[in-house]
Amino acid sequence: MTRKKVKLAFIINDSARKATFKKRKKGLMKKVSELSTLCGIDACAIIYSPYENQLEVWPNTMGAQRVLAEFKRMPEMEQSKKMVNQESFIRQRIAKASEQLKKQSKENKEKEMTEVMYQCLAGKGLQNLNLGDLNDLDWVVDQNLKEINKRIEAFKKGASTSSSAVVSVAAALPLVE
Amino acid sequence: MTRKKVKLAFIINDSARKATFKKRKKGLMKKVSELSTLCGIDACAIIYSPYENQLEVWPNTMGAQRVLAEFKRMPEMEQSKKMVNQESFIRQRIAKASEQLKKQSKENKEKEMTEVMYQCLAGKGLQNLNLGDLNDLDWVVDQNLKEINKRIEAFKKGASTSSSAVVSVAAALPLVE
DNA sequence: GGATCTATCTATAAATC
DNA sequence: TGATTTATAGATAGATC
Numbered sequence: 001m002t003r004k005k006v007k008l009a010f011i012i013n014d015s016a017r018k019a020t021f022k023k024r025k026k027g028l029m030k031k032v033s034e035l036s037t038l039c040g041i042d043a044c045a046i047i048y049s050p051y052e053n054q055l056e057v058w059p060n061t062m063g064a065q066r067v068l069a070e071f072k073r074m075p076e077m078e079q080s081k082k083m084v085n086q087e088s089f090i091r092q093r094i095a096k097a098s099e100q101l102k103k104q105s106k107e108n109k110e111k112e113m114t115e116v117m118y119q120c121l122a123g124k125g126l127q128n129l130n131l132g133d134l135n136d137l138d139w140v141v142d143q144n145l146k147e148i149n150k151r152i153e154a155f156k157k158g159a160s161t162s163s164s165a166v167v168s169v170a171a172a173l174p175l176v177e
Numbered sequence: 178m179t180r181k182k183v184k185l186a187f188i189i190n191d192s193a194r195k196a197t198f199k200k201r202k203k204g205l206m207k208k209v210s211e212l213s214t215l216c217g218i219d220a221c222a223i224i225y226s227p228y229e230n231q232l233e234v235w236p237n238t239m240g241a242q243r244v245l246a247e248f249k250r251m252p253e254m255e256q257s258k259k260m261v262n263q264e265s266f267i268r269q270r271i272a273k274a275s276e277q278l279k280k281q282s283k284e285n286k287e288k289e290m291t292e293v294m295y296q297c298l299a300g301k302g303l304q305n306l307n308l309g310d311l312n313d314l315d316w317v318v319d320q321n322l323k324e325i326n327k328r329i330e331a332f333k334k335g336a337s338t339s340s341s342a343v344v345s346v347a348a349a350l351p352l353v354e
Numbered sequence: 355g356g357a358t359c360t361a362t363c364t365a366t367a368a369a370t371c
Numbered sequence: 372t373g374a375t376t377t378a379t380a381g382a383t384a385g386a387t388c
Contacts, residue, residue, distance in 0.1 A: 002362040003384045008219045021216040039198040040187045046216045179379040180367045
């Protein structure tokens with residue numbers, strides 16, 4: 001995760017995989033240790049370590065077994081309920097990522113349209129825009145005009161709070177389509 | 178671990194502890210997930226979660242039990258051997274930290290002495306130094322002189338590789354003590 | 355193969371909503 | 372309380388020895 005964003009997939013190269021394993025195992029054990037200390041909880045981590053032909057256990061056998069005993073005491077049904085299994089874990093992350101993508105796309109689109117508006121103000125015209133862009137711009141201009149009208153109405157009633165900057169930019173825009 | 182370096186101790190404040198727990202549990206599960214994917218290994222994490230009145234398990238019950246079965250199959254002696262238990266884990270970290278401190282102190286001392294040397298060259302004198310500083314400076318100057326003499330000898334034999342910069346700085350230093 | 359370095363990515367404490 | 376944001380601490384990929 002540094003020098004390059006790592007692809008979350010099996011590392012083909014043997015030595016690279018082993019190196020990553022050792023580094024991350026250490027990091028993971030540290031995290032478990034910290035969580036346990038900071039929050040005063042019982043936790044254990046067990047990693048089957050092919051490179052060391054040995055299981056790695058934190059904090060120690062006794063501690064792990066204490067936690068495991070708790071685990072086994074739960075009925076099967078309880079274990080499954082609300083459990084963070086691999087699939088739901090991944091689903092959660094995909095959902096989150098999708099949401100962020102959507103949000104970012106919206107932001108990007110707005111910035112693009114703002115840029116286009118400023119280009120218009122600078123007299124660049126719209127010849128370089130394709131149909132899709134023009135439609136998007138249309139939508140933005142439309143939204144702005146609606147907003148302006150709303151504010152004008154509000155202003156007529158003596159309650160205007162509109163920003164003059166917003167109005168001047170939007171009003172200078174030629175209508176598209 | 179941000180906005181402030183966190184003290185590795187039990188978090189007294191209840192809500193802060195709970196917030197930290199939730200964040201770090203999530204981060205930990207992600208790490209386990211990544212390690213498992215990147216290195217193609219079996220791993221499980223079990224956290225006794227007082228706030229959720231429920232054990233958190235990754236990747237799922239089946240996966241955890243497979244790893245646990247492996248764990249229980251090992252003879253006690255094997256489990257203990259080479260095991261990273263809490264105490265040895267902490268010892269390792271203390272040892273590492275001590276080593277770094279030592280290294281850093283040495284570096285700092287050298288930089289300090291270099292600074293003092295340059296101050297001398299600028300005619301600042303040594304009046305502001307205490308006895309300890311003077312002794313340290315003495316040591317550094319002594320080392321430099323020994324090095325210079327060695328290089329002079331080597332030079333006499335026609336094999337000098339000495340840097341003129343080093344010599345000029347060191348030679349300008351007044352002797353202390 | 356392991357230890358170390360360092361540029362960069364990720365996790366997260368605290369603030370804010 | 373929980374979600375989001377932001378600034379900073381921590382983890383680590385790739386390089387180097």
